[in-house]
Amino acid sequence: xxxxxxxxxxxxxxxxxxxxxxxxxxxxxxxxxxxxxxxxxxxxxxxxxxxxxxxxxxxxxxxxxxxxxxxxxxxxxxxxxxxxxxxxxxxxxxxxxxxxxxxxxxxxxxxxx
Amino acid sequence: xxxxxxxxxxxxxxxxxxxxxxxxxxxxxxxxxxxxxxxxxxxxxxxxxxxxxxxxxxxxxxxxxxxxxxxxxxxxxxxxxxxxxxxxxxxxxxxxxxxxxxxxxxxxxxxxxx
Numbered sequence: 001x002x003x004x005x006x007x008x009x010x011x012x013x014x015x016x017x018x019x020x021x022x023x024x025x026x027x028x029x030x031x032x033x034x035x036x037x038x039x040x041x042x043x044x045x046x047x048x049x050x051x052x053x054x055x056x057x058x059x060x061x062x063x064x065x066x067x068x069x070x071x072x073x074x075x076x077x078x079x080x081x082x083x084x085x086x087x088x089x090x091x092x093x094x095x096x097x098x099x100x101x102x103x104x105x106x107x108x109x110x111x112x113x
Numbered sequence: 114x115x116x117x118x119x120x121x122x123x124x125x126x127x128x129x130x131x132x133x134x135x136x137x138x139x140x141x142x143x144x145x146x147x148x149x150x151x152x153x154x155x156x157x158x159x160x161x162x163x164x165x166x167x168x169x170x171x172x173x174x175x176x177x178x179x180x181x182x183x184x185x186x187x188x189x190x191x192x193x194x195x196x197x198x199x200x201x202x203x204x205x206x207x208x209x210x211x212x213x214x215x216x217x218x219x220x221x222x223x224x225x226x227x
Contacts, residue, residue, distance in 0.1 A: 043203055043218035100146060100158040100169055101216060
């Protein structure tokens with residue numbers, strides 16, 4: 001079945017540091033890939049997505065590139081801020097859209113000033 | 114446009130009781146999905162409803178059930194509560210089913226079973 005593996009953290013960084021959160025997936029065909037973010041006490045918000053190989057999703061300074069050859073979708077940000085402290089989830093959905101989202105376990109990021 | 118709303122936000126129940134959680138999707142959205150979030154198991158899919166019909170179901174026991182009304186509002190019910198049912202229950206909506214349709218999540222209902 002489909003699955004997502006991401007580094008579980010927690011990850012602690014100083015403000016303005018570079019962020020990478022690794023995500024790899026197992027799926028048949030060509031799934032759509034997503035990064036969601038969950039701030040304390042809130043639900044999930046879609047951060048970015050990519051729907052085909054070599055697509056780059058980007059939003060709020062975060063980027064991730066859909067790498068079919070390595071089945072990866074790593075999240076990166078060049079300079080993190082304290083306000084980026086949250087839990088980040090990598091997820092996939094089959095291209096047909098007929099299956100639910102499959103999530104990784106989540107990575108807690110803490111950014112200190 | 115109002116977001117996905119879930120009620121109640123917090124709930125405390127005792128073992129053996131039953132509970133009903135409610136979700137109102139974004140106006141115009143016809144698909145509603147439910148997820149359970151726990152520290153140990155992470156986010157797990159419960160079920161999805163579209164136009165009042167269950168489209169998909171996750172691997173949960175029959176104590177977990179749901180339904181969707183004609184206005185797309187959805188409820189989920191858990192009967193005979195167990196301690197392990199303590200979790201954050203998240204509802205998500207999207208216009209129709211399809212991978213390109215972003216799922217919009219509500220803030221969740223925090224259920225504590227004592």
